[in-house]
Amino acid sequence: MDPLALQHYLAVGAILFVIGLIGFVTRRNLIVMFLCTELMFQGVTINLVAFGRYLNNDLGGQAFTIFVLVIAAAEASLALGLVVLLFRQKNTLDADAWRELKG
């Protein structure tokens, strides 16, 4: 009766996560890179809510989701502050501009 099974949600979550991961690895613009980590976190939250809904209405997954949202928000605010700081130094958002430490 329910046309949407757990797999569909998991698929959307996986797609979001993988898009985020690929973008994170390939893009070189700092803001886009951080957006891609946000995309990865959204994949995580879809997974959690779907698992929580389909697991005997367990609230653990939804509670976890709220914490993940907070973590993602904290990380984003921190990272964007840092991006502003770095942009003032070099006037570019290209990640390759910061290569003085040799990894």
Next chain:
Amino acid sequence: MNIVAAAIGRPYIPGWTDLGPFVAEGWLIVTVVGLLLAPFFARRRNLACFLVALAGLTAALISLLWVGVPAPGRAPLRGILIADSFALLWKAMLIVFTVGVLFLWRSTTASEMREGDGPEFFTLLIGATLGMSLMASTTNLLMIVMAVELASLPSYVLAGFRKTHRLGAEASLKYVLFGAGCSALMIYALTFLYGMYGTLDLGAIARQVQGGAHAHPALLTIAFFGLIAGVGFKIAAVPFHFWCPDVFEGASVEVTAFLSVASKGAGLVLLLRVLMTFADAMEYRAAQPLVALAYAVGILGAITATVGNTAAFAQNNIKRLLAYSSIAHAGYMMCAVSLLFNLNGHQTDAASGVNAPAQVLLFYLTVYLFMNLGAFAVAALVYRATGSEDISAFNGLVKRNPVLAHAMMACMISLIGLPPFAGFVAKLNLMLVLMNNGGGWWILVAVIAVNSIASAFYYFRVLRAIYLEPAGADQPAFAGHPLGVALAAGSGLALVLMLVLASPVSALTRHYARMQGIGGAAATPATKPVVTVSAAP
């Protein structure tokens, strides 16, 4: 909606018996609040915050030792947090070390930090300490994620705290990028553990894995890979170590020292507890998932140690050298964590509840703490005097400041693992336990031995600069901040003392190497209903 109503209908309010064992964490939270309020009441804000942080850490340490460990068998806070002697000793070490970091700050960076930056700096430092102490005492997936993030987020800021310093900002950028990626990977992988087993409690998950429920080997592999990625990032295990040398070079020295011991130690302690939970559920038998886990961690540890030591040869910057050295030592400690089963029986002694890998790890961390604190203190003071982090800045240090020179010698020889310093007994203990485990662990012993010999070359480069190279004309003698000199000398002395008192220290770590719910208490069956991934409600 009815379950929401049910959950709200009987709220869970933890009482004193639940919160008692976590008074130390409570003090850390109070300290953070105090640090934010202190600037309103003092003119010298940095100094005031330093004193508040010191007082808070002291209170936390005293209350930690005062309250001790609750009677086994009880799970406070519904099993979300765990208080046991393993966590207690780690927290005590962490707090003592953080006090050392405070003194290091006082003797080096304090004079150049802008008045008013102190509150933020100490808030972040104590906040990270709180996260690292929580990392030691949980097996709940949500709490693991929260603790790791609570430790990570302040660390990102601390790494780039010198806002005007170009390298600091770059280091912070790399740290936060890499950290966000790794934590997303970890949480994504952990959702599958939750999804497959319907609970956030790792102990219950482990018992279901052992029971053979929902064998999805691929998902289980992804879950463990993600977990190791997230924790490996904290430990700086290969291949998640790229941030480590850059952050160590870019951050100021007391932050570097803090990350090198506290962050890595917390990661290792968490990894050990997680893996031990699984090993215990599988009764330490050489069964398929456990063997795969043990080998994965062991091989990762061996690779980490080798990569760290190999890369350290090429370094001329003392902080980068110590960064790679700390990667190598994290590798050695991961070898201890890989002791998940042996061929003779349990890793946990049934009568005493002493966990062999936990003892090795605690002993190694105790010694490692002083080795790194001393080495970073000397590096910081030399940097203060010369303005250079190059190894050549150490030229002729034995003439310029004999106390610091000898303290550095003690730390370096201890890091190699040679007598007459405590690094020797720590490494000997590690290798003996690995050797006695039987199975393939002698290979790790061989790897550690070869690595230790190889590592001697780059540690001796520093010693050669100190003792054999003549000081340049522009390198006069210097006194150094008395607190920093005392810190370095104290660390050196501690390394000697711990060799002399090796057996009491070993007995102490043995006494504390007990984990709640592991090896002792009978496993309770999982109560939660579970569904397979393909099931719909």
